[in-house]
Amino acid sequence: MNDAGDIILFPIGHVDSALTDLDDAPRQGDEGAPDAWVVVNPDVAAALLGITVGDELVIITWLDKGRRDVLVTHPRGDTSRPESGVFATRSPHRPIPIGLLLARVVDIDSNRVRVDRLEAIDGTPVLDLKPMLASPDRR
Amino acid sequence: MNDAGDIILFPIGHVDSALTDLDDAPRQGDEGAPDAWVVVNPDVAAALLGITVGDELVIITWLDKGRRDVLVTHPRGDTSRPESGVFATRSPHRPIPIGLLLARVVDIDSNRVRVDRLEAIDGTPVLDLKPMLASPDRR
Numbered sequence: 001m002n003d004a005g006d007i008i009l010f011p012i013g014h015v016d017s018a019l020t021d022l023d024d025a026p027r028q029g030d031e032g033a034p035d036a037w038v039v040v041n042p043d044v045a046a047a048l049l050g051i052t053v054g055d056e057l058v059i060i061t062w063l064d065k066g067r068r069d070v071l072v073t074h075p076r077g078d079t080s081r082p083e084s085g086v087f088a089t090r091s092p093h094r095p096i097p098i099g100l101l102l103a104r105v106v107d108i109d110s111n112r113v114r115v116d117r118l119e120a121i122d123g124t125p126v127l128d129l130k131p132m133l134a135s136p137d138r139r
Numbered sequence: 140m141n142d143a144g145d146i147i148l149f150p151i152g153h154v155d156s157a158l159t160d161l162d163d164a165p166r167q168g169d170e171g172a173p174d175a176w177v178v179v180n181p182d183v184a185a186a187l188l189g190i191t192v193g194d195e196l197v198i199i200t201w202l203d204k205g206r207r208d209v210l211v212t213h214p215r216g217d218t219s220r221p222e223s224g225v226f227a228t229r230s231p232h233r234p235i236p237i238g239l240l241l242a243r244v245v246d247i248d249s250n251r252v253r254v255d256r257l258e259a260i261d262g263t264p265v266l267d268l269k270p271m272l273a274s275p276d277r278r
Contacts, residue, residue, distance in 0.1 A: 004149075005149060005150075006147050006148065006149055007147070007148040007149070007150070007201055007264070007266075008145050008146070008147055008148075009145065009146040009147075009148065009235055010143075010144060010145055010146070011144075011146070011235075012234050012235060040226075044210060044234050046210040046211055046224060047210040047211065047224040047225045047226045047227075047233065047234065048224045048226050048227070049211055049222065049223055049224030049227065050221075050223035050224050050227035050228075051224065051226060051227045055227075057226075058239065060235075060237055060239075062146055071183060071185040071186040072185055072186065072188055082189075083188065084188055084189035085185060085186040085187045085188030085189050085190065086186045087179075087186040087187050087190060087196075087267070087268040087269070088186075088187070088188065088189035088190045088194075088270055089189075089269075089270065090269055090270065094186065094267065095151050095183050095186065095267075096148055096150075096151060096199075096266045096267050098199055098237070098266060098267050100197065100199075100239070100269065125146070127146075127235045127237060128226070128233065128234075128235050128237050129226040130226070130228075130229055130239065131227055131228065131229065
């Protein structure tokens with residue numbers, strides 16, 4: 001945090017995926033999105049120790065295409081629905097555009113973790129990885 | 140993001156709670172942590188529109204007491220357990236100390252949302268609020 005109270009982050013890694021446009025995700029078939037690699041920067045790769053194939057991870061992303069000046073929106077872009085505040089939606093357009101994704105680990109290769117069906121486009125910055133626990137957000 | 144690739148954030152609000160030390164939480168009784176207010180900055184309070192009592196929210200916090208240089212740790216501080224990378228744990232000490240909490244809305248008052256059993260200490264910065272959906276991290 002700097003003197004102004006700002007928080008300064010540098011991503012821990014990024015998504016390496018064949019998905020370059022989220023609009024294409026439904027075309028990938030029944031499963032929605034393709035498997036993808038989460039590539040972790042070498043300087044923090046030690047923090048992957050203990051992650052194993054089969055684990056469910058919460059992947060926290062930075063939605064760098066998100067517009068940070070949007071406070072109200074029509075859910076899913078459907079203008080026939082009443083406006084909703086972005087904190088009541090999962091819109092990527094929000095004051096702090098953090099995304100939460102859940103995926104299962106299918107492979108690990110050095111500083112890369114391959115996960116199933118990741119709905120994030122290629123190059124998306126990653127901020128954190130956490131294990132999904134039985135009661136995911138209480139521990 | 141600045142030219143160096145850093146992401147710069149200013150919190151959207153903070154936690155207003157009687158809890159001043161997480162070690163005290165178990166002493167609050169069977170329910171663990173007390174109810175608390177999430178106070179949203181007036182300039183983004185419009186984004187609360189549509190949140191109602193009974194909603195389950197994911198509250199994304201900034202764990203400002205977290206040490207950002209820790210990559211491996213003993214789970215729950217138990218040195219009899221093998222070390223684990225912090226991405227395989229929920230430790231608050233991690234390169235980007237973002238916390239995820241789940242809580243239910245019990246009251247709304249202007250730019251404040253009261254939630255049940257919030258395991259966050261008084262003053263914790265809040266980065267985002269999202270609705271918990273049936274499949275929480277897929278949408």
